[in-house]
Amino acid sequence: MISRKDKLLGGMWGLLVGDAAGVPYEFHSDDEIALLDYIDIIPPKNFERSHNSVKAGTWSDDGAQALCLLDSLIYCGKLELQDFAERLLKWYEEGYFAVDENVFDVGIQTAESLRAFRNGMSPEKSGMIRINGKGNGSLMRVLPLALWHKGSDEELVEDAHKQSLVTHGHTCNQVCCAIYCLLSRKILNGLDISEGYAEAVKSLRNIYSKYPKFEEELEWSIRPDENAVGHGDGYVVDCLRSAIMVLKENDTYEKVIKAAISLGNDTDTTAAVAGGIAGIKYGVQSIPQKWMKIMRGKDLVEDVFEKLIK
Numbered sequence: 118m119i120s121r122k123d124k125l126l127g128g129m130w131g132l133l134v135g136d137a138a139g140v141p142y143e144f145h146s147d148d149e150i151a152l153l154d155y156i157d158i159i160p161p162k163n164f165e166r167s168h169n170s171v172k173a174g175t176w177s178d179d180g181a182q183a184l185c186l187l188d189s190l191i192y193c194g195k196l197e198l199q200d201f202a203e204r205l206l207k208w209y210e211e212g213y214f215a216v217d218e219n220v221f222d223v224g225i226q227t228a229e230s231l232r233a234f235r236n237g238m239s240p241e242k243s244g245m246i247r248i249n250g251k252g253n254g255s256l257m258r259v260l261p262l263a264l265w266h267k268g269s270d271e272e273l274v275e276d277a278h279k280q281s282l283v284t285h286g287h288t289c290n291q292v293c294c295a296i297y298c299l300l301s302r303k304i305l306n307g308l309d310i311s312e313g314y315a316e317a318v319k320s321l322r323n324i325y326s327k328y329p330k331f332e333e334e335l336e337w338s339i340r341p342d343e344n345a346v347g348h349g350d351g352y353v354v355d356c357l358r359s360a361i362m363v364l365k366e367n368d369t370y371e372k373v374i375k376a377a378i379s380l381g382n383d384t385d386t387t388a389a390v391a392g393g394i395a396g397i398k399y400g401v402q403s404i405p406q407k408w409m410k411i412m413r414g415k416d417l418v419e420d421v422f423e424k425l426i427k
């Protein structure tokens with residue numbers, strides 16, 4: 118039996134470790150990764166690492182932004198978009214919650230949106246700077262909302278939508294964040310991945326029966342009845358599908374992360390998105406000790422994690 122505390126810590130560490138494990142493999146194709154002898158948090162010696170100057174065990178933008186969200190939720194006691202956007206901007210400009218205050222791997226749309234926010238645009242609107250922007254930048258950081266939230270499914274969905282607005286305002290991004298939060302909640306409550314996904318979709322359909330624009334996006338872009346097949350891309354729907362696919366096909370935290378990375382492309386984000394849920398499901402103890410040992414920035418998260426599990 119995995120305690121709730123171990124599931125919550127598993128979610129947060131699962132995201133951070135997945136992100137860090139994926140960083141060196143980012144931008145490589147699945148063909149290139151398939152040639153490797155093994156995938157690990159430290160890549161094989163002959164492998165041409167992305168972000169070469171970044172030490173193993175360092176989370177990237179995914180982890181830092183998720184920590185900004187958790188920090189803001191705990192500080193405000195609710196989702197306060199202005200506060201959250203300020204923390205994201207502080208990450209972007211000063212390296213808040215970035216290991217060594219080193220900001221790398223910033224998404225184009227995220228950078229544009231945060232600059233617009235800095236220049237006076239409201240955080241409800243800044244994510245529409247690219248009207249059709251459908252990158253995975255708000256999905257990759259949303260997990261803490263599901264871990265922290267005490268409200269109804271409908272309230273969780275509303276907040277999942279809202280947190281996306283700062284950088285990714287399109288309905289498609291909002292729906293992906295909503296479904297991911299509901300799935301995380303179902304896993305936290307003990308369901309397995311397939312059951313949890315079915316229950317999340319059922320709950321979301323029920324909520325969206327009042328919101329045709331969101332319902333249409335769910336049915337036509339996400340297509341929850343189709344078997345999830347993903348390619349580890351930066352497109353938000355592909356990212357969600359990739360995560361669900363590797364979560365369904367693998368039965369340990371380590372296998373989920375390796376499968377996510379083996380898809381290639383946006384490896385750190387796929388591994389962060391899948392890793393968060395794998396961490397909830399299998400608990401913090403399931404994360405390989407040798408990976409936890411390598412993780413950097415532990416002092417940055419101690420306080421905020423303590424408050425999450427309190």
Ligand SMILES: [Mg+2]
Pocket residue numbers: 177178179222385386
């Ligand atoms: Mg990243």
